[in-house]
Amino acid sequence: MSDGTTTLGAMTTPVDPNPPGSPGTQGAQELPPHDPSAALSVRGLWKRFGQKIAVSGVSLDVPAGSFYGLVGPNGAGKTTMLSMATGLLRPDFGTAWVQGVDLWARPDEAKATLGVLPDGVRLFDRLTGRQLLTYAGMLRGMDKDTVVDRTNDLLQTFDLVADADTFVVDYSAGMTKKIALGSAMIHAPRTLVLDEPFEAVDPVSAANIRDILKSYVAGGGTVIVSSHVMDLVQRMCDHVAVIAAGQVLAAGTVDEVRGEQSLEDRFVDLVGGRQHSEGLSWLRGS
Amino acid sequence: MVARFLTLKLTLMGNTFRRSVWQTIGMIVATLYALGTVGLLVVATIFAGVAGNPDWVAVAITLGGVLTVVGWWLIPIFAFGVDATLDPHRFSTFAIPRRTLLAGLAVAGLVSVPGIATVLLALGVSLAWVLEPGVLLVSLVGAVLGIATCVLGSRAITTLLAPVLESRRYREVVTIAALMLAMMIGPLVGWLTNGVEVSVQGDPADGGGAGTGEQLLPLFEQVASFVGWTPFGAAWSLGGAAHAGDWAGLAGRLAVALATIGLAWLVWDRALARSLVRPPVGDGSGGKAKGLGPFGRVPFSPTWAVAARTATYWLRDPRYSGSIAIIPLLPVIMYFAGQSTGSFFMLLATGPFVGWILGFSISNDIGYDNTAFALHVSSGVDGRADRWGRAIPMLAMGPLVSAATVLVSVWIADSWHLTLPLLGLALGLLLVSTGVSCAASARLVYPVAKPGESPLKSPQGAAMATFVSQGLGFVITLGLSLPVLAVGITAIVLGSVVWGAVTVVVGVLYGVVILVLAVRFGARVYDRRLPELLQQVQSFP
Numbered sequence: 030m031s032d033g034t035t036t037l038g039a040m041t042t043p044v045d046p047n048p049p050g051s052p053g054t055q056g057a058q059e060l061p062p063h064d065p066s067a068a069l070s071v072r073g074l075w076k077r078f079g080q081k082i083a084v085s086g087v088s089l090d091v092p093a094g095s096f097y098g099l100v101g102p103n104g105a106g107k108t109t110m111l112s113m114a115t116g117l118l119r120p121d122f123g124t125a126w127v128q129g130v131d132l133w134a135r136p137d138e139a140k141a142t143l144g145v146l147p148d149g150v151r152l153f154d155r156l157t158g159r160q161l162l163t164y165a166g167m168l169r170g171m172d173k174d175t176v177v178d179r180t181n182d183l184l185q186t187f188d189l190v191a192d193a194d195t196f197v198v199d200y201s202a203g204m205t206k207k208i209a210l211g212s213a214m215i216h217a218p219r220t221l222v223l224d225e226p227f228e229a230v231d232p233v234s235a236a237n238i239r240d241i242l243k244s245y246v247a248g249g250g251t252v253i254v255s256s257h258v259m260d261l262v263q264r265m266c267d268h269v270a271v272i273a274a275g276q277v278l279a280a281g282t283v284d285e286v287r288g289e290q291s292l293e294d295r296f297v298d299l300v301g302g303r304q305h306s307e308g309l310s311w312l313r314g315s
Numbered sequence: 316m317v318a319r320f321l322t323l324k325l326t327l328m329g330n331t332f333r334r335s336v337w338q339t340i341g342m343i344v345a346t347l348y349a350l351g352t353v354g355l356l357v358v359a360t361i362f363a364g365v366a367g368n369p370d371w372v373a374v375a376i377t378l379g380g381v382l383t384v385v386g387w388w389l390i391p392i393f394a395f396g397v398d399a400t401l402d403p404h405r406f407s408t409f410a411i412p413r414r415t416l417l418a419g420l421a422v423a424g425l426v427s428v429p430g431i432a433t434v435l436l437a438l439g440v441s442l443a444w445v446l447e448p449g450v451l452l453v454s455l456v457g458a459v460l461g462i463a464t465c466v467l468g469s470r471a472i473t474t475l476l477a478p479v480l481e482s483r484r485y486r487e488v489v490t491i492a493a494l495m496l497a498m499m500i501g502p503l504v505g506w507l508t509n510g511v512e513v514s515v516q517g518d519p520a521d522g523g524g525a526g527t528g529e530q531l532l533p534l535f536e537q538v539a540s541f542v543g544w545t546p547f548g549a550a551w552s553l554g555g556a557a558h559a560g561d562w563a564g565l566a567g568r569l570a571v572a573l574a575t576i577g578l579a580w581l582v583w584d585r586a587l588a589r590s591l592v593r594p595p596v597g598d599g600s601g602g603k604a605k606g607l608g609p610f611g612r613v614p615f616s617p618t619w620a621v622a623a624r625t626a627t628y629w630l631r632d633p634r635y636s637g638s639i640a641i642i643p644l645l646p647v648i649m650y651f652a653g654q655s656t657g658s659f660f661m662l663l664a665t666g667p668f669v670g671w672i673l674g675f676s677i678s679n680d681i682g683y684d685n686t687a688f689a690l691h692v693s694s695g696v697d698g699r700a701d702r703w704g705r706a707i708p709m710l711a712m713g714p715l716v717s718a719a720t721v722l723v724s725v726w727i728a729d730s731w732h733l734t735l736p737l738l739g740l741a742l743g744l745l746l747v748s749t750g751v752s753c754a755a756s757a758r759l760v761y762p763v764a765k766p767g768e769s770p771l772k773s774p775q776g777a778a779m780a781t782f783v784s785q786g787l788g789f790v791i792t793l794g795l796s797l798p799v800l801a802v803g804i805t806a807i808v809l810g811s812v813v814w815g816a817v818t819v820v821v822g823v824l825y826g827v828v829i830l831v832l833a834v835r836f837g838a839r840v841y842d843r844r845l846p847e848l849l850q851q852v853q854s855f856p
Contacts, residue, residue, distance in 0.1 A: 118850060119846040140694065140695035143693070150686035151685050152690070155632050155766070157603070157604050163610050164610065164623075167617060171615070172615055194605055196603070
């Protein structure tokens with residue numbers, strides 16, 4: 030889809046974690062300019078909640094047409110970073126460009142090309158599955174025929190036809206995830222940002238969702254998923270960024286990041302925290 | 316082990332203090348209020364026992380005790396989810412003998428503001444028998460048995476009903492029933508006391524007077540001697556029986572009280588044993604609704620999407636439908652409330668009041684959405700669509716409901732000449748308060764019961780924010796309604812048809828202008844604060 034030269038530039042994904050010693054914005058001037066061809070390009074994102082700095086100076090380029098994995102331990106700032114990159118949370122500093130559109134300057138234009146599956150938010154669960162998909166489509170300003178057609182397609186694809194008329198509040202965790210994913214896709218966005226999309230989803234549905242996402246990427250779309258299942262990211266994604274303590278530790282194609290190791294080993298090396306002690310000697314059988 | 320449970324409960328209580336300042340203040344206010352009430356009741360009872368009539372004391376302790384037991388047994392059924400800190404399910408993976416678990420939970424159940432208040436009150440009022448040491452001793456034993464009846468009975472009932480209480484359908488029905496019951500308490504009490512006065516005095520026309528208390532005593536004594544033999548009052552009436560020297564009665568009541576406690580313990584034990592091996596699960600049968608519902612009947616646009624969703628929630632979410640169910644009751648309540656004073660003023664004010672309260676009911680819509688509001692944020696729904704969408708169902712339904720209320724009230728009061736001014740007032744107030752709500756809900760978001768929780772449960776620590784937001788909304792609505800109120804009151808005072816018609820015209824036109832301006836203002840605030848609004852609902856406890 031995108032032309033060769035810019036893709037090359039984007040593939041090498043400049044990683045520029047701010048030095049930990051400079052918590053201010055002074056570093057912002059030194060950041061490289063955003064990549065207008067990238068599906069998502071963020072520069073110098075900072076967010077602080079009370080005493081805790083959740084994200085400190087994250088810069089990242091997600092090339093258009095890539096399947097991008099975002100991995101990191103619990104509490105690394107993945108959700109905060111994705112919220113700021115999709116318009117759900119205003120950053121303290123820094124901004125995000127979606128296909129060259131400044132998200133925080135022109136939010137409506139940028140949001141129109143984004144499909145977002147946030148983690149840890151409720152749904153309008155007093156609606157039935159069919160109503161929720163319809164609602165998501167209508168909020169995007171789509172016309173009736175398209176909404177009805179796509180709702181049926183999505184219900185079919187996610188294997189929810191039998192439960193289309195059940196209230197979402199009575200859905201299982203996996204079904205809820207699937208209907209939320211459907212709501213994020215109904216307006217055919219250019220970029221999908223999915224926070225923990227496979228949590229609580231059964232293996233068969235997960236495989237179906239993976240196929241859908243793969244063909245979406247093959248058709249020119251961009252997918253960004255966050256996960257802490259390394260194996261899944263290694264198999265599914267072509268690009269990956271490792272985030273810990275609110276900073277990007279490594280980013281690039283999966284092969285670049287992992288080198289000779291498996292992604293999981295490389296991740297543990299980067300993040301640290303593995304304990305090589307004997308550990309809980311009393312737990313071994315007596 | 317029992318001590319361990321006590322420590323756990325105390326730690327949990329202590330930790331709530333650390334969460335927020337407002338919560339701490341709320342807790343302190345609640346404690347002071349409870350202590351004040353307990354102190355007042357204890358002093359009054361002791362005074363009556365020492366200086367007044369001991370027979371009164373026996374009756375008062377028995378009847379008060381019965382009310383306490385009924386409260387302990389019934390309130391948890393309606394206000395579910397109020398205290399789940401020591402949910403037995405959380406202990407099911409620990410190997411705790413059931414007997415120990417039961418004893419621990421029972422004692423820990425007393426460590427709460429209502430629990431401590433009950434203990435202090437029960438033991439305190441027994442001191443009224445301080446002049447008769449033997450009776451005092453019996454009464455103290457009775458108080459301890461009474462407290463046990465409260466706690467064990469309450470636990471037995473909630474644990475036994477847990478499978479039912481956990482089903483969503485039941486909770487929604489009970490929620491609405493409880494709301495309606497709570498609204499009816501005032502009129503019911505008024506009606507009952509009226510009835511009692513009539514039956515005691517035999518002459519409703521006579522205004523009662525100083526003699527009422529003396530005349531009621533025999534009735535209360537009759538009731539007390541009856542309930543003293545029931546599980547509710549047996550323990551509390553022990554002191555009275557000892558005072559009267561009714562030893563056979565004392566033995567009998569003691570037997571009833573002990574049997575009640577034993578039965579409650581047994582029921583609780585059995586129910587807990589069953590619930591520990593059967594973890595809570597949904598009732599499986601999910602609710603269904605065919606097709607698109609309101610979504611299929613509106614034009615396809617973001618504004619109408621929000622309108623259809625709001626309308627669906629009005630019918631399906633008990634937090635909304637509960638408040639709708641109350642509205643038909645309002646004229647009834649106002650009728651009874653006005654009856655004691657003999658004027659129809661309260662009844663006639665119902666129409667405008669309903670208009671105002673309806674508009675006010677959407678003043679915290681985003682708070683009710685909770686984090687589901689994220690869909691609006693990520694879809695980039697603009698302020699105009701969101702604000703108008705939430706107002707449309709109200710504008711479709713509100714005028715009909717307030718007009719119907721006005722008609723019913725003038726029909727009951729037989730004051731047809733007030734129809735036009737009241738109609739104008741009701742419509743004007745509805746439009747103004749809807750407008751204020753649309754503006755306020757983009758700015759003042761405060762925590763409310765989460766989706767699926769009982770609407771009777773207000774989140775801890777939110778009292779101050781709720782008070783400020785609602786107070787501010789009330790003052791602004793009142794200020795903006797002054798022109799309508801002025802014209803309407805003039806029309807009522809003058810009683811002319813022309814002024815009545817003017818009220819309707821002014822009410823509607825002025826209301827529409829305020830509504831349009833307020834929605835425009837609300838939309839601008841919404842557009843500016845969209846991510847902040849989401850962050851606010853995400854930070855709710």
